[in-house]
Amino acid sequence: xxxxxxxxxxxxxxxxxxxxxxxxxxxxxxxxxxxxxxxxxxxxxxxxxxxxxxxxxxxxxxxxxxxxxxxxxxxxxxxxxxxxxxxxxxxxxxxxxxxxxxxxxxxxxxxxxxxxxxxxxxxxxxxxxxxxxxxxxxxxxxxxxxxxxxxxxxxxxxxxxxxxxxxxxxxxxxxxxxxxxxxxxxxxxxxxxxxxxxxxxxxxxxxxxxxxxxxxxxxxxxxxxxxxxxxxxxxxxxxxxxxxxxxxxxxxxxxxxxxxxxxxxxxxxxxxxxxxxxxxxxxxxxxxxxxxxxxxxxxxxxxxxxxxxxxxxxxxxxxxxxxxxxxxxxxxxxxxxxxxxxxxxxxxxxxxxx
Numbered sequence: 097x098x099x100x101x102x103x104x105x106x107x108x109x110x111x112x113x114x115x116x117x118x119x120x121x122x123x124x125x126x127x128x129x130x131x132x133x134x135x136x137x138x139x140x141x142x143x144x145x146x147x148x149x150x151x152x153x154x155x156x157x158x159x160x161x162x163x164x165x166x167x168x169x170x171x172x173x174x175x176x177x178x179x180x181x182x183x184x185x186x187x188x189x190x191x192x193x194x195x196x197x198x199x200x201x202x203x204x205x206x207x208x209x210x211x212x213x214x215x216x217x218x219x220x221x222x223x224x225x226x227x228x229x230x231x232x233x234x235x236x237x238x239x240x241x242x243x244x245x246x247x248x249x250x251x252x253x254x255x256x257x258x259x260x261x262x263x264x265x266x267x268x269x270x271x272x273x274x275x276x277x278x279x280x281x282x283x284x285x286x287x288x289x290x291x292x293x294x295x296x297x298x299x300x301x302x303x304x305x306x307x308x309x310x311x312x313x314x315x316x317x318x319x320x321x322x323x324x325x326x327x328x329x330x331x332x333x334x335x336x337x338x339x340x341x342x343x344x345x346x347x348x349x350x351x352x353x354x355x356x357x358x359x360x361x362x363x364x365x366x367x368x369x370x371x372x373x374x375x376x377x378x379x380x381x382x383x384x385x386x387x388x389x390x391x392x393x394x395x396x397x398x399x400x401x402x403x404x405x406x407x408x409x410x411x412x413x414x415x416x417x418x419x420x421x422x423x424x425x426x427x428x429x430x431x432x433x434x435x436x437x438x439x440x441x442x443x444x445x446x447x448x449x450x
């Protein structure tokens with residue numbers, strides 16, 4: 097059975113959706129704002145809050161690090177300054193880790209490079225996220241696999257063969273792997289989400305929990321993904337769409353996150369157990385809409401019932417139409433008025449068909 101366990105939370109085909117609030121750098125470099133985001137995420141009912149960890153000097157080329165980056169969403173004159181402004185260090189991570197425990201919230205991060213993975217390992221995070229851009233980064237995937245914690249991998253921009261290659265590189269080292277269908281555009285339009293890949297992944301990776309990294313600007317697609325078999329839903333999260341930063345516009349605010357989690361719960365409940373049965377709550381409606389066998393006109397005692405003697409009418413509080421063949425050819429023990437119900441009790445038992 098496919099299963100992943102993160103901080104004692106079991107994720108499998110029978111479980112609720114494991115919702116990750118992707119905070120990323122929506123905290124804007126503020127520890128206070130990060131805590132506010134954590135608290136709001138916990139109040140929404142998410143399972144986990146996630147940041148992104150980069151060792152910027154080793155991650156980017158000098159050219160990219162020093163590239164001018166001055167526009168409305170920039171927090172620095174160069175791309176390196178921008179990234180460093182947003183980056184949390186050991187103090188912030190340790191404080192957020194403790195705060196998450198107080199909130200009952202699981203906290204982990206995306207590791208964008210090996211130094212960041214080691215930084216997170218020192219904090220003993222319960223899981224690691226790997227971004228779509230690192231699906232082809234086999235050295236990083238293998239390094240994180242050796243850390244021995246569950247891995248959640250996004251698949252944006254990849255072919256099935258590339259996902260298979262990453263999976264095959266990781267699983268000989270670490271079998272606790274989840275794969276998320278993802279489209280690496282921000283936001284993602286419905287026609288680009290290709291949610292049926294969730295079914296493809298479930299067939300190709302029968303022991304892996306499959307999920308969705310959801311960049312759709314709304315809540316509708318998460319429920320569809322759950323119905324297709326996704327059990328991890330990662331969704332960007334903010335307190336205000338209008339804040340400075342590129343991710344806020346496609347992130348859910350708390351009311352949206354609450355509604356998405358509500359709908360995911362409803363989707364799980366609505367799936368049921370697959371056994372078709374009549375439910376007690378249906379009885380009133382079926383009584384009103386259902387049919388019974390009645391006398392088509394006044395019929396005398398001793399009358400031998402024919403098809404034209406009978407009618408089928410609502411409500412369904414009597415002998416159902418399925419018994420019609422048993423009734424025809426039987427003899428009435430008592431007289432009946434028009435529309436009076438036919439029952440087995442008014443028929444000569446000797447003449448009723450078995």
